[in-house]
Amino acid sequence: MVKLTINGRKIIAEEGTTILYAARDNNIYIPTLCENEAVAPYGACRLCLVEIKTAKERERLVTSCIYQVEEGLIVQTDTERIQKIRKMLLELLLARCPESEVIKELAQKIGVTKTRFVKQKGNNNCILCATCARTCEEVVGVAAISLARRGVDRELTTPFNEDFTEACIGCGACAYSCPTGAITMEDRRGTRVIKWPHNRMEFKLKKCSVCGQYWAPEKQIEYIAKTSGTPLSDYDVCPDCRE
Amino acid sequence: MAKLKSPNELEALRKSIIKKRDPNKTVITICNGTGCQAHGCKAVTAAFQEEVRKQKLEDKVDIRATGCHGFCERGPLVVIKPEDTFYQRVRVKDVPEILTESIGKGNVIKRMLYTDRQSGKKITCEHDVPFYKLQKRLVFGNNGLIDPTSIDDYLAVGGYAALTKALKMTPEAIIDEVKNAGLRGRGGGGFPTGNKWESTRQAQGETKYVICNADEGDPGAYMDRSLVEGNPHSVLEGMLIGAYTIGANQGYIYIRNEYPLAVRHIRTAIEQAEAYGLLGKNIMGSGFNFDIKIQRGGGAFICGESTALIASLEGRVGEPRAKYVHTSEQGLWGQPTNLNNVETWANVPLIINNGADWYQKIGTENSKGTKIFSLVGNITNTGLVEVPMGITLREIIYDIGGGIPKGRNFKAVQTGGPSGGVIPESLLDLPIDFDELDKVGSMMGSGGMIVMDDKTCMVNIANYFVSFLEGESCGKCLPCREGLQQMKHILTGITEGRGKEGDIELLEELSATLIDAALCALGRTAPNPVLSTIRYFRDEYEAHIKDKKCPAGVCNFEAVKVK
Numbered sequence: 001m002v003k004l005t006i007n008g009r010k011i012i013a014e015e016g017t018t019i020l021y022a023a024r025d026n027n028i029y030i031p032t033l034c035e036n037e038a039v040a041p042y043g044a045c046r047l048c049l050v051e052i053k054t055a056k057e058r059e060r061l062v063t064s065c066i067y068q069v070e071e072g073l074i075v076q077t078d079t080e081r082i083q084k085i086r087k088m089l090l091e092l093l094l095a096r097c098p099e100s101e102v103i104k105e106l107a108q109k110i111g112v113t114k115t116r117f118v119k120q121k122g123n124n125n126c127i128l129c130a131t132c133a134r135t136c137e138e139v140v141g142v143a144a145i146s147l148a149r150r151g152v153d154r155e156l157t158t159p160f161n162e163d164f165t166e167a168c169i170g171c172g173a174c175a176y177s178c179p180t181g182a183i184t185m186e187d188r189r190g191t192r193v194i195k196w197p198h199n200r201m202e203f204k205l206k207k208c209s210v211c212g213q214y215w216a217p218e219k220q221i222e223y224i225a226k227t228s229g230t231p232l233s234d235y236d237v238c239p240d241c242r243e
Numbered sequence: 244m245a246k247l248k249s250p251n252e253l254e255a256l257r258k259s260i261i262k263k264r265d266p267n268k269t270v271i272t273i274c275n276g277t278g279c280q281a282h283g284c285k286a287v288t289a290a291f292q293e294e295v296r297k298q299k300l301e302d303k304v305d306i307r308a309t310g311c312h313g314f315c316e317r318g319p320l321v322v323i324k325p326e327d328t329f330y331q332r333v334r335v336k337d338v339p340e341i342l343t344e345s346i347g348k349g350n351v352i353k354r355m356l357y358t359d360r361q362s363g364k365k366i367t368c369e370h371d372v373p374f375y376k377l378q379k380r381l382v383f384g385n386n387g388l389i390d391p392t393s394i395d396d397y398l399a400v401g402g403y404a405a406l407t408k409a410l411k412m413t414p415e416a417i418i419d420e421v422k423n424a425g426l427r428g429r430g431g432g433g434f435p436t437g438n439k440w441e442s443t444r445q446a447q448g449e450t451k452y453v454i455c456n457a458d459e460g461d462p463g464a465y466m467d468r469s470l471v472e473g474n475p476h477s478v479l480e481g482m483l484i485g486a487y488t489i490g491a492n493q494g495y496i497y498i499r500n501e502y503p504l505a506v507r508h509i510r511t512a513i514e515q516a517e518a519y520g521l522l523g524k525n526i527m528g529s530g531f532n533f534d535i536k537i538q539r540g541g542g543a544f545i546c547g548e549s550t551a552l553i554a555s556l557e558g559r560v561g562e563p564r565a566k567y568v569h570t571s572e573q574g575l576w577g578q579p580t581n582l583n584n585v586e587t588w589a590n591v592p593l594i595i596n597n598g599a600d601w602y603q604k605i606g607t608e609n610s611k612g613t614k615i616f617s618l619v620g621n622i623t624n625t626g627l628v629e630v631p632m633g634i635t636l637r638e639i640i641y642d643i644g645g646g647i648p649k650g651r652n653f654k655a656v657q658t659g660g661p662s663g664g665v666i667p668e669s670l671l672d673l674p675i676d677f678d679e680l681d682k683v684g685s686m687m688g689s690g691g692m693i694v695m696d697d698k699t700c701m702v703n704i705a706n707y708f709v710s711f712l713e714g715e716s717c718g719k720c721l722p723c724r725e726g727l728q729q730m731k732h733i734l735t736g737i738t739e740g741r742g743k744e745g746d747i748e749l750l751e752e753l754s755a756t757l758i759d760a761a762l763c764a765l766g767r768t769a770p771n772p773v774l775s776t777i778r779y780f781r782d783e784y785e786a787h788i789k790d791k792k793c794p795a796g797v798c799n800f801e802a803v804k805v806k
Contacts, residue, residue, distance in 0.1 A: 042719075043564070043565045044720050045720075062565075092721060092725040093721070096725055117729045151713060151718040
C-alpha cells in the first residue's frame, strides 16, 4: 500500500493504481472524458490534469489517469492553475462540439458558459477521445473502427470511410463507451443501426427460436461462437429463454 | 575484405590505407551535399572526372566528391588540397581551366575566388574565408575531407579509433567520460547524454536498444541531413560506442524518407562497416555484437518526438505517449531504449578520442562543445555553421553569416525550429547555449536559425509557424489539436484585418494552456513563436488590430475590404 495526500487528505492506495482511481475511491472529483476503466489510459482529453509534488520535491502537472500513486506524493486536484486549464479546455470543447449536452453540462460544472472561440460544424459531438476505437480493439478485439488522419483532420471512421466495416460485429461497445453520445445504436424490426459520427452500418438481428424476440446481431453471435469454439446452434435460443 | 579480428588489424588497415595515399598528391574535393547538388555539383564532378581522364592527370590528381561543406550559398564548392585553394560557384565550363591553370601551372584563378564583402578582397584559401574562419568545425569538419561512400576515407582521417579505444574501457568509464564532457542532447531537449546512457544501462531488461533519431523535420534545418549524408560513419561509430556502453545489440536509425541521399549513404556505410566486421558479431574480437537497421520515416514531423518515433518504429501510428515511464526503462517493444539525435551520436567519437577534459573546455558552463546551426532566411551566407556554444548571435549573423542582404536591416532571428521563439535585435549579444535561449523565450531546438529582415511581418511569421504546427500536430491531445487550430484562426484574422480587442490576451491565455496541458513537447512548445512575437513585437500586433496596418507591409488588408 502507498501513502499519499490528495487535497490535504491523507490517503492509502494500492500500489500501481492511478491518482485518478485513488481520488475516486475517496470521493474526490476529477473531471474526465477520455478515461474508461475498461481500456488502458490514454491521456488525450487532459481534463484530469493535477498538480503533484513528489517525495523528491519535484513539482509538476500530470495526467492523473496515467500517473501512478507514489509514497509521499502530494496531489492538488483543484488549484487555480488547474481550474484555468480546465476552463480553457472546456471552451475549446464547446467550440468543437457546440451541440453536445454532455460538454455543455460539464462546462457548466467547471464554470464555463460560453466559448470565445470559433464554433465548428460537422463534428457531430465527437471529441476524438478514441474511447470507442480503443474499446473496439482492446475489449472486443476486432478493431473495426479507428482514428484516421492527423491533427485537425483527425476523425473516427471505418476503413476507407465507408458505411461498412467487415470486422464490425455490431456489438455496440463503441456506443456504450462513447462519453458524449456521439455514437448511437438502435434496434428496430430485426435490424440494428449503429451510427458513428461520419458513418453508419446496419446489422441483421437474430430471432430467438423460442420467444421470437430479436436478441443479438448475427455477426456478433458468429464471432462469439467462433472465438469460444461453440456450435452456432447453441445460439438459436436467446439467454432469457435458456434454462 | 576479411573481417577485422582485432584493434591491431584495424590499425594495420588504417596504416595501409594512409600509406597508399601520397600526402602531396593534389585532391580536388567537390561538395556533393544536397545544397550543392541543387547548384549542379554533380555535373561539375562528372566534368572533373572526364577532364582528368582527357588531360591524363590520373597520376597527379584525385577527384573526391565529399559531403556538405556548409557554405551552401556559394555552391558548387571546390577545394583543392593540400593548398586549400577555395573556388566557389564553379560551373562545368570552369573545369578545364581549373585543371590546366590551377593544377597544371599553379596559378590561382581569381575569378572563382570568394570576395570578402567587407574588404572587397579576394580570398584564396578556404580556411581564411570569414564564413569558415570563425567556426569550430569539430563534428562537421571531416565532411569536406572525405568521400562519405568510402569507409577507407573515414579510416584515413582516424575513423573508428574511438571505437577501439572505447572497447578497451569499461562501460562505466565511458559513461563517466560522456558525463564529464557535459554532452547534452542535440535534438532539442538538451538532456545530459551521459545520464541517459547510465539510466538505460542500469534499467532492467534482457534486450536493450539504441536509436538514432534522424527524423529532422524543422523547416529550414538540415544539419542532421548533412551529417548523415556527409559523414555517416561518425554517426555509426557514436552508436556503436553507445550500444557497447548501454549493453545493446541492436540499433535503429529512424530517418526521413525525404532524405534519399542520406538514406543511401547511411545504408552504404552500414554495409561497409559490416564487411569490415565493425558491425555484426564479435566486433574486432571484443565479444560485443551489434547490428543496425534503417527505418525510413513517412514524413510526419511528430515522429521526431521520441515516444512517437518509437511507436512508429513498432509499426503503430506515430503518436506520443506520456513519459512518466522513461524510454530508458520502457522504450522500443517495452525494453530499455536509448534514443539520441544524429548530432549527439556524432559528438561521441570526439569525446572518446580527445577526452572529457578537452571537450568540456569548449562552450559555456552548462552547455559544452559545439553546435551546428543551419543559418537560413534573410542572410547573406546561407549555410551550415558549427560554432562553440556561447558564441553570440551577432557573431553568427554578422561575422559568419555576412549580415542581411539587399541593404536591409536585421529584424529578428528565429531559433529552435517552428516551436522556437523569435529573438529581437536588442538581444543579439546573447551568448547562445541551451539555457540562455530558454530564458529569452526561444530554444536551442535542433539548431535551426532563421534570420528575418525588416520586411518581415512578425504576426505573419507567428501565423506561419502555428499553421505548420497545426498541420503537424498528431491530434491526439485536445489542447494541441483544438488550441492550435483556434490560435491559427485568431492569427489569420489579425493578418487579414479582422483582429479585435482581446485577441492578444486570448492568444496569451491559450498559450499558457498549451504549455501546461499539452501531452508532448510539440504542443508544449508550440506557443513559443506566438508568445515571443507578442513579447518583443507587441506594437506590431496592435498596429494590425487597432490601426489595421501592417508595419512591414506584408499583410494585405485591402483584399479583405473588397470581399
